[in-house]
Amino acid sequence: MNANMRVAQLVVATLLLVGCPTAGLSGLIWDNGSGIGSLLPAFRGGQVGADDFNLGVLTYRIIHIRWWGGYPLGDPYLDSFQVIIRTPDDEGMPGLPFFLLLEGPNPVIRREVPGGTAEMPLFQYDMVVRDTVRLSGGRYFLEVNNAPDPDAGLWFWLTSDDDGVCWAYDTEVAPGEWIESEDYVGDLRFQLYGHAE
Numbered sequence: 026m027n028a029n030m031r032v033a034q035l036v037v038a039t040l041l042l043v044g045c046p047t048a049g050l051s052g053l054i055w056d057n058g059s060g061i062g063s064l065l066p067a068f069r070g071g072q073v074g075a076d077d078f079n080l081g082v083l084t085y086r087i088i089h090i091r092w093w094g095g096y097p098l099g100d101p102y103l104d105s106f107q108v109i110i111r112t113p114d115d116e117g118m119p120g121l122p123f124f125l126l127l128e129g130p131n132p133v134i135r136r137e138v139p140g141g142t143a144e145m146p147l148f149q150y151d152m153v154v155r156d157t158v159r160l161s162g163g164r165y166f167l168e169v170n171n172a173p174d175p176d177a178g179l180w181f182w183l184t185s186d187d188d189g190v191c192w193a194y195d196t197e198v199a200p201g202e203w204i205e206s207e208d209y210v211g212d213l214r215f216q217l218y219g220h221a222e
């Protein structure tokens with residue numbers, strides 16, 4: 026290894042340590058983030074959403090999660106995100122929590138992005154994963170909720186297309202159960218960054 030390579034490694038390591046949410050971001054390992062589907066909220070107020078991803082056969086360390094959303098009432102409030110990675114249950118639905126990535130040690134950076142309207146601006150959210158989150162190959166679910174308390178306001182997760190499938194933790198049709206989206210279809214818009222180990 027020559028000196029230039031050492032410097033380059035040091036720069037990369039420094040970027041990771043600093044955790045800048047946008048600079049030096051590489052290692053896209055799951056991409057549901059390229060498009061914008063319907064601007065209509067994918068879920069009813071208070072519902073929690075999740076979508077699946079598949080890492081194939083390799084083991085990955087997840088270092089950064091990015092997702093997009095907005096506020097149907099047009100008034101961004103103080104976010105309080107809970108981000109959870111779940112394994113599938115026996116029926117292929119979102120199952121037990123595998124990693125709970127809470128807001129406290131994982132501050133979420135919010136910034137407005139093009140594509141919204143004056144009444145409903147759209148936002149990108151970036152979270153540096155500070156814990157060691159290592160996922161062996163296979164299928165998982167990413168759940169993101171933002172203070173799903175109607176008194177705190179409403180937040181919705183943008184979809185990335187209009188024909189994919191996502192899941193909602195239902196509060197009305199089948200309380201306490203995950204249901205597969207049928208009436209409000211679309212993959213949820215998110216990206217995972219990391220590296221194979």
Ligand SMILES: [Ca+2]
Nearest residue numbers: 076189190212
């Ligand atoms: Ca999906």
